[in-house]
Amino acid sequence: MSPLDFLADLLNPQLAFLPKALIVAVVSALVCGVVGTFVVLRGMAFIGDAVAHAVFPGLAIAFVVSGDLVLGGTIAGVVTAVLVAVFSQNRRVKEDSVIGIFFVGAFALGIVVISQAPGYAGSLQQFLFGSITGIRDEDLWVVSITALIVLVAMFALHKEFVATSLDRESARALGVAVFWVDLALYVLVTLAVVISVQTIGNVLVLALLIAPAATARMLTDRLAAMMALGPVIGGLAAVVGLYVSWSWDLPVGGTIVLVLLAFFLAAVFLGPRQGVWAWVGRRRVRAA
Template sequence: MSPADFLTDLLNPDLAFLPKALLVAVMSSIVCGVVGCYVVLRGMAFIGDAVAHAVFPGLAVAFVLGGSLVVGGTIAGVVTAILVAVFSQSRRLKEDSIIGVFFVAAFALGIVIISRAPGYAGSLQQFLFGSITGIPDEDVYVVAGTGLLVLGIVLLLHKELVTISLDRETARSLGIKVFWLDLVLYVLVTLAVVISVQTIGNVLVLALLITPPATARLLTDRLGVMMALAPAIGGLGAFVGLYISWSWDYPTGGTIVLVLTGCFLLAWCWRLVKNKTQSYFC
């Protein structure tokens, strides 16, 4: 299928789910790209993966009760983050051990809960790998509203989030409330993950959060440019991934991830060539 045919399908009223799927995919990618910059700066990719596991029981409960996935996932993520923050005060265990215990336990709880729902196998596959073509209209508004909320909070707290990401001790000496900003960042990651689950699934959502910012980091040393490039790369990857998926009948979530991974590899090669060229002339 040519790009022109794809654009024609986007405008086809009989395929109303297609532009809706594209809109949600791009919005999710942009939000994840912005929030993911802080995750990459702090070297906390494990946290992003853990949060993706932590929101699962909330998603499962919301699905079984017919409630909002965003609300259910957010509550589960925040509760788990608070538990990790509290139990991490113990000096006998490091934070990564506490995270490993609670976040994996949350994922296991989600599997048990969803197993009690009718159509268990189909529901589990939808949560794990996404169901972008079946997104209801109201979820588009929820994703848009939640995305704007996340971006608004990022705009308000950008300086503080950057400070704790680059130098936590300096942030404490400046009187910045590091503990509360950590919780805010966990919540932002949680919201970004929740609105992306239907697009790409719980298993692959980490790719939207990490790969575009990591790619942008390879392309620039300036934070401002990185935070502009990351959502742009994520949005472009979502568009190209959906186009390939629709044209050749590939799984949407997996295709988007592979496109973003391809962008990362190209950026890596570009950085490698640039470094070798600079070394040669120096």
């Protein structure tokens, strides 16, 4: 399928779900690109994966009772994040152990809840791997408003996030409420994950959160440039991934992730300063 054919399908009224999927995928990628910057800087990839598991019971309960998926996932993610933050204060058990216990337990609860819903197998597949056909008009508004809230919060707390990401102890000495900043970041990660689940799925959403920021990290050393590049890379991957999946009849979530992987590998090898090609070039210059 040529890009012009894809554009024609986007404008086809009989395929109204396709532009909705594109909008949700791009908006999700943009938000994840911004939030993911601090997830990568702080080495919080495990947190991102854990949050993706934590929102699942909320999504499952909302689905069973025909409620709002974003609201259900947000409540579940926030409650679990608060529990982790509280129980992590007990230094006898390390934070990663507490995270593993609570978030995996939340995911297991989601599996049990959704197993009670009619059409269990199809519903589970949609939650885990995403779907481009089940996006409603109201989902566009919910995703857009949630994305705006996340971006405004990221802007408002930018200095605090930077301070705690670079040096937590110095930030605490300067009077930054590190506990509440961490909790705010967990909540924003939760919101970014929830709005991304519908197109990319619960299993693969971590890639949308990590890969754009990690790719940008290979291209620049400046935080501002990284925060600008991450959303662009994620948005481009969403467009290309949806185009390829629609053209070849492939799962949209998996295709977007593979595009993100291709972008990351390209940055690893071709990055102007940190890439393998640049490193080889510097070695040659030194040898000469």
